[in-house]
Amino acid sequence: MQGSATNEKEASTVSAADVEQSALKWLRAELDDQEISGSDNFLDIGGHSLTFSKLNVFLGDSFGISLDMKTTYDGTLAAALLAAQPITTEPTSK
Template identity: 55%
Template sequence: MQVSGTDDGRIRPADPADVERSLVEWLRGELEDPDITGADNFLDIGGHSLTFAKLNQHLSDSFGAVLDMKTTYEEPLGVAVTKIQPVESAMPTTR
């Protein structure tokens, strides 16, 4: 399910459970680690800035949403997913 409009014009965010499943599957393939779960920290599993950019491209293409870099680096993946933002409203994170 992508981020989409509703009948009243508001944006409906993607279901975090769907996003988390997709994110975990993508990371398992990208990092060649079948044991990655939503409880893992992105950096602890070997993620880095290029992986983050590719992951956000995957989520943008699949759900029209992106993760916040600071939250993704500091929190478990499952927490980061609860703070996804529609692509149109996401602010670039450079810190």
């Protein structure tokens, strides 16, 4: 899968600051709020489960990473983004 190799490479060469800025830019556009910052809480800015899912798709496609829902809902956006994990493409057991 060429796409996931690209995402893995991007995730390893992109800085945390770049990921944060990209995610904040996406959230500002999605929620129509240019004041969103890394110190904001996801739920306090109007985020909800659908926004969380869309953000995870964006981060997965752009950087090959995924956010944890509890971390994203409980803390700051910056903390959630720092805790993001690489997406694994290993098959799940049945």
